[in-house]
Amino acid sequence: DAGITQSPRHKVTETGTPVTLRCHQTENHRYMYWYRQDPGHGLRLIHYSYGVKDTDKGEVSDGYSVSRSKTEDFLLTLESATSSQTSVYFCAIRELGTEAFFGQGTRLTVV
Amino acid sequence: DQQVKQNSPSLSVQEGRISILNCDYTNSMFDYFLWYKKYPAEGPTFLISISSIKDKNEDGRFTVFLNKSAKHLSLHIVPSQPGDSAVYFCAASQQGGSEKLVFGKGTKLTVNP
Numbered sequence: 001d002a003g004i005t006q007s008p009r010h011k012v013t014e015t016g017t018p019v020t021l022r023c024h025q026t027e028n029h030r031y032m033y034w035y036r037q038d039p040g041h042g043l044r045l046i047h048y049s050y051g052v053k054d055t056d057k058g059e060v061s062d063g064y065s066v067s068r069s070k071t072e073d074f075l076l077t078l079e080s081a082t083s084s085q086t087s088v089y090f091c092a093i094r095e096l097g098t099e100a101f102f103g104q105g106t107r108l109t110v111v
Numbered sequence: 112d113q114q115v116k117q118n119s120p121s122l123s124v125q126e127g128r129i130s131i132l133n134c135d136y137t138n139s140m141f142d143y144f145l146w147y148k149k150y151p152a153e154g155p156t157f158l159i160s161i162s163s164i165k166d167k168n169e170d171g172r173f174t175v176f177l178n179k180s181a182k183h184l185s186l187h188i189v190p191s192q193p194g195d196s197a198v199y200f201c202a203a204s205q206q207g208g209s210e211k212l213v214f215g216k217g218t219k220l221t222v223n224p
Contacts (some may be wrong), residue, residue, distance in 0.1 A: 003191075016120070024175070027200070037216070040216065041216060042117070042214055042215055042216030043155070043200060043202075043214035043215045043217075044214070045211065045212070045213060048210075048211060050210060057210065058211065059213075090154055090155070092212070095213065096206070096210065097206045097207075099160055099203075100145070100146055100157070100212055102154035102155045102156070103154050104153065104154050105152075105153075105154055
């Protein structure tokens with residue numbers, strides 16, 4: 001299995017609070033991605049990174065920010081969580097032109 | 112604007128028969144395509160991929176076909192097994208470009224014993 005770890009695995013938070021999800025890899029892969037999975041929507045790309053300090057927006061980036069200060073960590077931050085951000089979040093890692101490997105997911109509930 | 116489309120939310124087949132899952136894409140710059148399988152409460156796992164320089168790729172019971180002119184790809188599973196029951200996602204990217212990896216909404220496959 002690819003060395004990719006998401007933390008926390010489950011989180012319940014209140015509306016309006018900041019939340020940070022962490023994705024950690026031990027594979028030294030260049031590309032890292034954050035997706036959310038919701039019923040009827042499949043996997044939607046939030047943000048992705050193509051190198052340290054290099055990030056770009058995906059399809060559903062509003063309300064989310066990311067940071068990648070070192071190769072192994074990609075952080076996803078919800079500045080002020082809303083109920084619409086209740087979802088399962090997946091991180092993925094990838095090298096150029098190859099398949100992506102996914103983490104186990106983080107189930108986030110905003111109440 | 113959905114760039115990768117899986118128009119069948121679900122598919123049911125009998126064990127031993129062929130399962131065919133379909134995927135369409137709109138962005139002609141996509142040149143690398145992947146299929147993933149997902150069980151509940153787990154992350155997606157890679158199944159098979161195909162580059163646009165090919166029109167077919169096989170790996171055991173799984174074959175992916177690519178029709179570039181129609182912007183269509185399909186995943187064939189032969190023979191289907193009950194353990195294949197899962198949600199299947201199609202994904203696409205542009206190699207050498209942004210490497211953005213875009214997924215479809217998925218098709219839930221049920222293989223009945």
